[in-house]
Amino acid sequence: MLVLPTIGIGMALVAAISAATLWRAARAEARAEASHPPHGRMIAVDGTRIHAEVMGSGPDVVLIHGSSGNTRDMSFALAPLLADRYRVILFDRPGLGYSDPLPKGHEGISEQADLLVGAAQRLGADRPIVVGQSYGGAVALAWAVHHPEALSALVPVSAASHPWEVPLDLFYRITSSRLGARLAVPLLTAWVPQSKIETTLREVFAPQPVPKGYGDHFGPRLTLRRSSLRANARQRANLLAEIEALAPLYDQIAVPTEIIHGTADITVDPGLHSRALADRIKTAEITWLDGIGHMPQHVAAPEVAAAIDRAAARAGLRKPL
Template structure:
């Protein structure tokens, strides 16, 4: 056996070990963060969602790499006191399915959420979008404004142009084959190793809530499939965003943006201040804080959402 053959065997064994490690973490995450809601079926497959409360409808959309737990550290319950609150794991995220080749641009995700509205019989919901969910909410308003009551956007992605955070570099994989291989080998150990840096970027200057991993669902992000679909969404996140931003100039729905002044993921100056300056119909509220306001400041977010709803 020559050196090349030995190296090949070692490489295969290393890949197998990484795959087993990823599988064990997948099973651990799923055991610790089981489904907490119910399931329905969309064209993308089974979709997991939580529904609480009665009253005017609110549809809440999480951001890149998130899941419905991002809203479940008090925000859902605060709104469910007098609203029907629907919070899905968007396709491919959390416990929801998504085909590998399903388009993942904001407009494509918007179409899936409009499909969900039809399946659940949601009439004119107030749409709450966090981060990438904000771009999806804007795309929904561009495609079907008559079906919505208003938009409440939390730390939203609104316009192209900002250089991406270095935190997202592992997601920037062009080849689908490499994405699948990376998902089952290096993604999980890489995320675990970089956890302190990831948390600092996501939550800074605030501290992560104690329940972020379990109640907040963050552990689900360690699964290979979750990384795979997050990478696909990241690669497609700015596709069509210029057109969506342009369409928002004609928005007549009640709409507002809430941003943390210390957001380290999306610049409030770009996605909030400058965006709203050119769209006087969209209000802007700034608060001290970081990117994960739904988890760190649920009461502030609830008051903001209620304010938009009252204007609708």
């Protein structure tokens, strides 16, 4: 006799939690966009809008952010160091920040590189120096392999470049699945506390501390929007297979290449990735940052800027220091 009322109460409770979650998620997204609006312009490439920021003047440098990022990651420390002598172009990768996502199944590092090459060309940057950090480094490598005529030099920073054996993190296994994208992602957008965001930032920057003001500048809750979480999860879930396909082609890269990596990086293994990459690219020089973790574009920004200067000099875009 009590079964039907109990079921009804349970269904009503589930419906109430679902409605509250969707309401909180929408409110969180609106607040994130209001507090951290786009600072650049939208560029249409084959029907996909790419958000780009441009600062400074001089030879063109494109900065490509990593997983869960946006242009604000590169504009916090590195871009201001470069803008006095370069025209710095910062892109939101497809699906992140304020750039449109690419269609499912067509959003890998090569497709992203194709799109960013087109966006750079629309800004008049036909042969920029291409700098990519972490996942963005993989996109930069795809740019160099598939569009060798569309860059002057390459600077991979803490770049993922070679196949690895560690299984995909549980977080990405859940959020990249159809059920997880539908159920778990809205819960994350709606309910992730600020303390968890701060813990995650500390883990990403370790062993260095998170730079003062970074969280406020970057706006982590932009990445926690549902569309960005889903796009980022799919990209991470597919990255290994894409790297396996790209890695055999690195010996085709002929532009000046300056690899830079921290020796204390526990996110992207320096030996597995950057040391192996330097062995494959004949034009590569490598700079090790002793004791530096995964985020040298912030905690060692002058050293990264110096690597870009060396790449520019080798490409004939500026005088050697």
